[in-house]
Amino acid sequence: xxxxxxxxxxxxxxxxxxxxxxxxxxxxxxxxxxxxxxxxxxxxxxxxxxxxxxxxxxxxxxxxxxxxxxxxxxxxxxxxxxxxxxxxxxxxxxxxxxxxxxxxxxxxxxxxxxxxxxxxxxxxxxxxxxxxxxxxxxxxxxxxxxxxxxxxxxxxxxxxxxxxxxxxxxxxxxxxxxxxxxxxxxxxxxxxxxxxxxxxxxxxxxxxxxxxxxxxxxxxxxxxxxxxxxxxxxxxxxxxxxxxxxxxxxxxxxxxxxxxxxxxxxxxxxxxxxxxxxxxxxxxxxxxxxxxxxxxxxxxxxxxxxxxxxxxxxxxxxxxxxxxxxxxxxxxxxxxxxxxxxxxxxxxxxxxxxxxxxxxxxxxxxxxxxxxxxxxxxxxxxxxxxxxxxxxx
Amino acid sequence: xxxxxxxxxxxxxxxxxxxxxxxxxxxxxxxxxxxxxxxxxxxxxxxxxxxxxxxxxxxxxxxxxxxxxxxxxxxxxxxxxxxxxxxxxxxxxxxxxxxxxxxxxxxxxxxxxxxxxxxxxxxxxxxxxxxxxxxxxxxxxxxxxxxxxxxxxxxxxxxxxxxxxxxxxxxxxxxxxxxxxxxxxxxxxxxxxxxxxxxxxxxxxxxxxxxxxxxxxxxxxxxxxxxxxxxxxxxxxxxxxxxxxxxxxxxxxxxxxxxxxxxxxxxxxxxxxxxxxxxxxxxxxxxxxxxxxxxxxxxxxxxxxxxxxxxxxxxxxxxxxxxxxxxxxxxxxxxxxxxxxxxxxxxxxxxxxxxxxxxxxxxxxxxxxxxxxxxxxxxxxxxxxxxxxxxxx
Numbered sequence: 001x002x003x004x005x006x007x008x009x010x011x012x013x014x015x016x017x018x019x020x021x022x023x024x025x026x027x028x029x030x031x032x033x034x035x036x037x038x039x040x041x042x043x044x045x046x047x048x049x050x051x052x053x054x055x056x057x058x059x060x061x062x063x064x065x066x067x068x069x070x071x072x073x074x075x076x077x078x079x080x081x082x083x084x085x086x087x088x089x090x091x092x093x094x095x096x097x098x099x100x101x102x103x104x105x106x107x108x109x110x111x112x113x114x115x116x117x118x119x120x121x122x123x124x125x126x127x128x129x130x131x132x133x134x135x136x137x138x139x140x141x142x143x144x145x146x147x148x149x150x151x152x153x154x155x156x157x158x159x160x161x162x163x164x165x166x167x168x169x170x171x172x173x174x175x176x177x178x179x180x181x182x183x184x185x186x187x188x189x190x191x192x193x194x195x196x197x198x199x200x201x202x203x204x205x206x207x208x209x210x211x212x213x214x215x216x217x218x219x220x221x222x223x224x225x226x227x228x229x230x231x232x233x234x235x236x237x238x239x240x241x242x243x244x245x246x247x248x249x250x251x252x253x254x255x256x257x258x259x260x261x262x263x264x265x266x267x268x269x270x271x272x273x274x275x276x277x278x279x280x281x282x283x284x285x286x287x288x289x290x291x292x293x294x295x296x297x298x299x300x301x302x303x304x305x306x307x308x309x310x311x312x313x314x315x316x317x318x319x320x321x322x323x324x325x326x327x328x329x330x331x332x333x334x335x336x337x338x339x340x341x342x343x344x345x346x347x348x349x350x351x352x353x354x355x356x357x358x359x360x361x362x363x364x365x366x367x368x369x370x371x372x373x374x375x376x377x378x379x380x381x382x383x384x385x386x387x388x389x390x391x392x393x
Numbered sequence: 394x395x396x397x398x399x400x401x402x403x404x405x406x407x408x409x410x411x412x413x414x415x416x417x418x419x420x421x422x423x424x425x426x427x428x429x430x431x432x433x434x435x436x437x438x439x440x441x442x443x444x445x446x447x448x449x450x451x452x453x454x455x456x457x458x459x460x461x462x463x464x465x466x467x468x469x470x471x472x473x474x475x476x477x478x479x480x481x482x483x484x485x486x487x488x489x490x491x492x493x494x495x496x497x498x499x500x501x502x503x504x505x506x507x508x509x510x511x512x513x514x515x516x517x518x519x520x521x522x523x524x525x526x527x528x529x530x531x532x533x534x535x536x537x538x539x540x541x542x543x544x545x546x547x548x549x550x551x552x553x554x555x556x557x558x559x560x561x562x563x564x565x566x567x568x569x570x571x572x573x574x575x576x577x578x579x580x581x582x583x584x585x586x587x588x589x590x591x592x593x594x595x596x597x598x599x600x601x602x603x604x605x606x607x608x609x610x611x612x613x614x615x616x617x618x619x620x621x622x623x624x625x626x627x628x629x630x631x632x633x634x635x636x637x638x639x640x641x642x643x644x645x646x647x648x649x650x651x652x653x654x655x656x657x658x659x660x661x662x663x664x665x666x667x668x669x670x671x672x673x674x675x676x677x678x679x680x681x682x683x684x685x686x687x688x689x690x691x692x693x694x695x696x697x698x699x700x701x702x703x704x705x706x707x708x709x710x711x712x713x714x715x716x717x718x719x720x721x722x723x724x725x726x727x728x729x730x731x732x733x734x735x736x737x738x739x740x741x742x743x744x745x746x747x748x749x750x751x752x753x754x755x756x757x758x759x760x761x762x763x764x765x766x767x768x769x770x771x772x773x774x775x776x777x778x779x780x781x782x783x784x785x786x
Contacts, residue, residue: 006618036587045618048587048606066604066612066621067712102500104586107493108517110500124501173573180566185620186591193497193586194429194441198579211459213441219459225399225438226645226723227578228459252619319460330619 001070004061006044011139012058015042018135019053022128023099029055030091031099031125032083032113037189037330038101040252041133041140050080052087060086084116092119099125104191134327134335135349136253141373143253144329144351148371148382151248151255154179155385158244158261162392168204168231168242169223175202175246185249189331200246201230205237208365211319217355218243218365219319238264241364242392243357248371248383256328256353257383258369261392269313270366271389273358276308277367278387280324280356285379288352288372294342298324301356302340310358317359325354328371350374351382394463397454399437404532408435409452411528415521416492422448423484424492424518425476425506430582430723431494433645434526434533443473445480453479477509485512492518497584527720527728528742529646534766536646537722537744541764541775544641544648547572548778551637551654555785561597561624561635562616568595568639578642582724593639594623598630601758604712610748611636611758612712631657634757635785636750641764641776649721649746650776651762654785662706663759664782666751669701670760671780673717673749678772681745681765687735691717694749695733703751710752718747721764743767744775 005012019042023031031053033039036046043051048065060073062083075086090096098117100110103126114122136144154175161174176199180186188197195214203220212219212229221232236242241262248255260274280301288297301324305314315321325338328351336344336352346352352374357367368387373380398405412435416424424446426432429439436444441458453466455476468479483489491510493503496519507515529537547568554567569592573579581590588607596613605612605622614625629635634655641648653667673694681690694717698707708714718731721744729737729745739745745767750760761780766773 034587036589040619046589046606046621048608065606065608065712068604100500103502104499106497106585107495107500107503108519109496126501170574173570176573177566177570180569181563183616185615185617187589187620189589192499194427196429196439196580196582211461213439213458215441215458222578223576224578224645226433226642227580228439249619252617319458 001068003071004043004045004047004063004069004074005071007139011137012043014137016053016059019132020055022132023053023055026123026128027097028099028123028125028128029096033101033125033129035101035104037191038129038133040330049077050083052083080113080116091117094119096120097123099123099128101126101129130335133329135347136329136351137349140253140329141349143251144255144371144373144382147248147250147253148255150182150250151257152383152385154182154246155244155257155259159390159392165235167233167235168202168207169233171236171242172200172202172231175244179246183250184247185252186247187249188247191331191333195333196227197229198227202242202244202246203230203365204234204242205240205364206362207232207234208243208359209318209361215321217315217321217357218245218359219316236263236392239266239363241266241270241366241389243365245369253329254332255371255383256332256355256369257371257385258355258357258367259385259387260366260368260389262389263392266363266389267360270360270363272308273310273313273360274366274389276304276310277356277358280304281354281368281370284354284372285381288346288374288379290346290348290374290376292346294336294338294344294346295340298338298340298342313358313360315357317361324356325352327351328353346374348374348376394461396464397436397438397440397456397462397467398464400532404530405436407530409446412446412525413448415525416446416448419516419521420490421492421516421518421521422489426494426518426522428494428497430584431522431526433723442470443476445476473506473509484510487512489513490516492516492521494519494522523728526722528740529722529744530742533646533722534742536644537648537764537766537775540641540643540646541648543575543643544650545776545778547575547639548637548650548652552783552785558628560626560628561595561600562626564629564635565593565595565624568637572639576643577640578645579640580642581640584724584726588726589620590622591620595635595637595639596623596758597627597635598633598757599755600625600627601636601752602711602754608714610708610714610750611638611752612709629656629785632659632756634659634663634759634782636758638762646722647725648764648776649725649748649762650764650778651748651750651760652778652780653759653761653782655782656785659756659782660753663753663756665701666703666706666753667759667782669697669703670749670751673697674747674761674763677747677765678774681739681767681772683739683741683767683769685739687729687731687737687739688733691731691733691735706751706753708750710754717749718745720744721746739767741767741769
């Protein structure tokens, strides 16, 4: 029988212990989670069911599917109503506070879960889980590094995939294929249901200026109004750029990475904006340390952009995004968020995708994106690869 | 300025009118929706924002993003708290019932939306929306037909993509590429957050018997415990089957379709089970009419399976799925559900994916899946393609 928990005992104690410290800090006496991303973060696998996290001690794993999982504290159930019988008496005492994932679980399912704890008060566990997931353990950092190395390898091969007359969509499909053959899982996890993307965003020329409904850094019209983002099937034209921002999910822990390619020469404005993006990334590497406020990092980027007179192109042109970076790991929209009013403070173990980008009319999108690991004494780039604009030939 | 509504006025009146009839039937005086799938179903596009559906008259479109959409009743907002000022006074009168998408919207977002209607009672609109989406309009049926034709064309080319020594994953990647080049949007929409799949499921040989946590008809271990379903990277072996169940989302309206390929000869048991699947589909085509109970169709399938002594392999072997078919359209898990305790009754305009499948140990998965349109006087197959097991050469 296969063990449910797929990480080492040491990793499990580390992950669980940190979550319990955060629970203690907010006075939460137990937590019931079922979100796939939170599950994967705790035990290294996704299963259908629930995890009970007590204030102290090890989790209880309530499994509906798949069959035949084993290990300590694994309990098979058909429905959540069977859970309370397996928990200690303290959950039915007054004053007990149970955390539920109120920011991600559907309203009617939360109502059902609340009824399992009629005597307890219910608290929103989402903020605690967000803080917990933002700090990666050594085991999680290893998964991020592995994704980043594979991710960067794909980008080095873009030139070889291009042939004259190709559309943005055709180039994207060849990149998807290469990436999948190298083991990319494809799936692009985003917290919340309103954001959607297939395997990444490839935007060529003026399509970069088509606004999208989604809250991504860049837009694009997409192939169809049913998925209005990214490549729109237009041929890649001379003197324009192609921005490639493809899914780096090789391990369940994703890296985020963007590079720019150009067909023929592009305008000085585009070159200047791309240089500004690289410079922002370099300053980030110098500045980003545990304890630094995320909004200070946004201000640094904004100041440099203003100094160079590039404000009207920064993070979009017809439509502007309101952030310049975001935490990443199992999902693409983790903490910390690098935005003007962000209250996040950088911590050791954060993994941050920084993406200062510009849309230059009649040229396209420029700028880079790297995933950075925040360490005690510096920053490690998890997506190392040449950052200049690469000619497509 | 581009029009927000992308469907004809006639289609909009039809879609909106039917939803309003269902609202009237349950005493709902207004409805606020923001789920991407429900939005796409109403206006033919996804945008960030909300749609207000009054009991009579046309919807009000509250848009956060993208910029620059126009048309009747389009209102730009920054936050949902701006919505009530644009609605009639009746929403703040006692006795007003407002519908919200309680089965899909996160708990904390629903709490926020409830506070917009302090005098109203809140009802769960999810069941009404599910009934509404289950019946496709002529415009939606046209989109399904288009997806089905393209979907079937892909399956006819599987043999040409196979080369000896290939793994299941490598074959899947070539199919993904072909499908994407033909215009497949890739994204595979599923209602609820616990179900996940990349672009489809390709399962070869005994991997079919690896149970998955997800509620799909078939399993497979997947490449990684971070996405435990489908191809596991094993080489396709002589005397085994490859089941191909790939995403048919070419228009925002998906078809679902499965065919089986085999390397060399396979056991008589596998051939018999595949025949049984085809026979169940034929009986479905004879029986499925408006007014027929979904559970009767499940019973028909189960009876035939028992009659042929194939029960232990039906819908899985180590782990069994509890249904044999499901509605499909914008999402893969729409109504009606063809399951033993389903309360759904077939209606004209339903589109149903029927997938009687079997897992034969040491051979693999067999059986077919087609998407069928329920018409007043019969059934139309939207995924027409040879149904026998196709040799891989």
